[in-house]
């Protein structure tokens with residue numbers, strides 16, 4: 001990783017300058033306190049080496065990045081047929097919180113598991129005896145794949161989103177009305193808002209990502225934590241829908257499976273080589289970290305990481 005160590009700190013400083021072009025998400029009030037100028041990155045190789053630079057100690061909530069792993073949990077709990085009878089496999093081309101196509105396009109199931117409507121349905125498919133059991137299972141799974149027993153929910157961010165998440169609430173009621181969501185709406189949202197509020201550092205994201213880069217086998221313990229097929233499904237959605245409706249552009253400019261979140265996190269992988277966690281809370285208009293995307297574009301083009 002010496003080639004990365006040689007440049008990473010300088011490149012982070014250069015990309016950081018772009019943060020002022022973006023804005024921190026404020027629709028979840030608690031996120032508006034995020035450090036606007038911060039940019040951090042942590043890269044973990046499949047051999048277990050690490051390099052990091054910038055504000056990599058910044059704590060942030062996973063937000064939409066968590067949707068990768070709740071999808072994997074639902075697939076492991078229920079199987080492919082059950083999951084994909086309730087959520088589609090196609091990019092929507094709309095904003096992550098859009099409800100437009102739920103009514104416009106038959107059969108009224110969300111286009112994919114990464115837009116909010118799809119992720120809310122996925123939350124309802126996680127096995128468990130009520131929301132408390134499901135939340136405990138989510139935390140347990142996330143701790144296992146991050147190799148970090150102290151991962152936890154950020155209760156202030158959870159509460160802030162739960163108090164103000166009227167749009168997600170309306171999406172959920174719409175899905176209930178359509179017969180896509182069977183459980184109690186508030187119970188499902190309790191699980192959804194909580195998994196969005198799991199707090200991590202870039203190092204945690206990189207560790208979770210390296211598991212995907214290695215096809216589901218923990219490269220450190222050698223233990224298979226996720227079936228290869230489900231890793232393949234998750235990576236495919238990361239390419240087609242992971243950066244919201246900027247996924248096509250990201251695929252051209254960076255060419256790696258990735259998932260972003262409104263807290264400014266990006267989790268990406270170089271298949272078979274690296275897991276990468278980035279945080280840069282200032283977002284562009286499509287909801288992705290301005291400085292983070294810039295840094296990944298540079299890394300990918302300089303080191304020829306694109307899978308295409």
Ligand SMILES: NC(=O)CC[C@H](N)C(=O)O
Nearest residue numbers: 063064096116196261262
């Ligand atoms: N894009 C995101 O990260 C969205 C997740 C956020 N919790 C929401 O539902 O709005």
